[in-house]
Amino acid sequence: MKKAAFFEKLGQKKVRCNLCPHHCLIGDGKSGICLVRKNIGGDLFSENYEKLSAISTDPIEKKPLYHFYPGKKILSIGSVGCNLKCKFCQNYEISQVTVDEFAFLKSYTSEEIVQMALEKAENIGLAYTYNEPIIWYEFVLETARLAHQHGLKNVFVSNGFINPDPLNILIGFMDAFSIDLKGFTEDFYKNLTSSGLAPVLKSIKQIKKADKHIELTNLVIPGLNDDEEKFIEMIDWIAEEIGEDTVLHISRYFPMFKIKNLPTPESKLESLYEIARRKLTYVYLGNMKTLEGQNTLCPNCNAQLISRSGYITKIEQIDKSGNCAHCGQQILKYYSS
Numbered sequence: 001m002k003k004a005a006f007f008e009k010l011g012q013k014k015v016r017c018n019l020c021p022h023h024c025l026i027g028d029g030k031s032g033i034c035l036v037r038k039n040i041g042g043d044l045f046s047e048n049y050e051k052l053s054a055i056s057t058d059p060i061e062k063k064p065l066y067h068f069y070p071g072k073k074i075l076s077i078g079s080v081g082c083n084l085k086c087k088f089c090q091n092y093e094i095s096q097v098t099v100d101e102f103a104f105l106k107s108y109t110s111e112e113i114v115q116m117a118l119e120k121a122e123n124i125g126l127a128y129t130y131n132e133p134i135i136w137y138e139f140v141l142e143t144a145r146l147a148h149q150h151g152l153k154n155v156f157v158s159n160g161f162i163n164p165d166p167l168n169i170l171i172g173f174m175d176a177f178s179i180d181l182k183g184f185t186e187d188f189y190k191n192l193t194s195s196g197l198a199p200v201l202k203s204i205k206q207i208k209k210a211d212k213h214i215e216l217t218n219l220v221i222p223g224l225n226d227d228e229e230k231f232i233e234m235i236d237w238i239a240e241e242i243g244e245d246t247v248l249h250i251s252r253y254f255p256m257f258k259i260k261n262l263p264t265p266e267s268k269l270e271s272l273y274e275i276a277r278r279k280l281t282y283v284y285l286g287n288m289k290t291l292e293g294q295n296t297l298c299p300n301c302n303a304q305l306i307s308r309s310g311y312i313t314k315i316e317q318i319d320k321s322g323n324c325a326h327c328g329q330q331i332l333k334y335y336s337s
């Protein structure tokens with residue numbers, strides 16, 4: 001356990017956590033909405049500090065990040081808890097439990113994690129992922145700082161529901177962000193995730209303004225967030241506020257946790273893909289049986305630059321500078337052959 005960052009002491013041993021926009025008011029002995037930040041005697045503690053539920057070397061494409069060192073591996077770590085309550089959560093076994101409820105937590109120090117990352121072949125760094133890393137903020141920062149000192153990259157895979165001040169500090173230690181943009185209405189965020197859209201949009205803009213690499217993922221759930229008008233609004237917002245070259249992953253939903261809707265029809269995803277491509281240069285389809293929408297094409301000469309099949313990535317026509325080897329168009333800012 002570690003004393004938490006970003007909280008204020010109130011009277012009667014109550015505390016206010018200011019890490020995320022929930023601003024939980026937490027009484028002595030109680031935890032916040034995320035289940036892992038606990039008030040003990042009038043101080044707030046991170047209960048999942050140094051406690052990991054999963055550690056695995058993943059392809060960077062699994063985060064998903066397609067334009068950040070494609071084809072490389074990244075040591076990925078996760079803990080338990082989440083500040084959102086998504087009814088369709090794809091990782092609910094670790095996101096909706098306390099440290100006491102999850103029987104397989106293992107203790108690791110930041111030094112041990114960084115050492116492990118340094119020893120893995122072809123590994124570019126560390127990804128904070130699987131459950132929401134915002135709510136194990138202290139361990140993420142400590143580990144990311146150490147990882148940078150050793151020349152490793154840091155990747156943050158998140159729902160983006162965090163307050164600007166803690167995000168600002170985090171941005172200083174991260175190299176890339178994979179952010180879920182789960183829908184484009186406040187109603188969707190309120191009813192399906194128990195949070196809000198506006199803070200997520202604010203975080204995305206803040207990350208972009210800091211000039212960090214960012215890719216967005218939109219999980220499309222039939223009947224809940226697949227309305228084409230709203231989808232067009234979302235694409236317009238991304239193109240105007242974040243840029244037409246923003247990488248967007250449109251992902252297929254499968255029934256999980258409390259939502260039992262049928263999986264998203266592939267035809268629906270293909271239709272949304274076509275809509276997104278009218279404004280955005282790099283759009284990809286995820287969780288699909290077909291290979292449609294997986295490859296990176298040059299927006300200038302249409303040459304196939306990177307092909308992907310599952311998590312097998314083949315660099316075909318990218319030069320050493322990350323440009324199209326065919327016409328020289330700049331494609332990847334973050335690349336090593």
Ligand code: SF4
Pocket residue numbers: 017018019020021022023024031032033034035037082083135
């Ligand atoms: S991080 Fe957890 S405790 Fe803090 S405000 Fe968010 S949900 Fe509440």
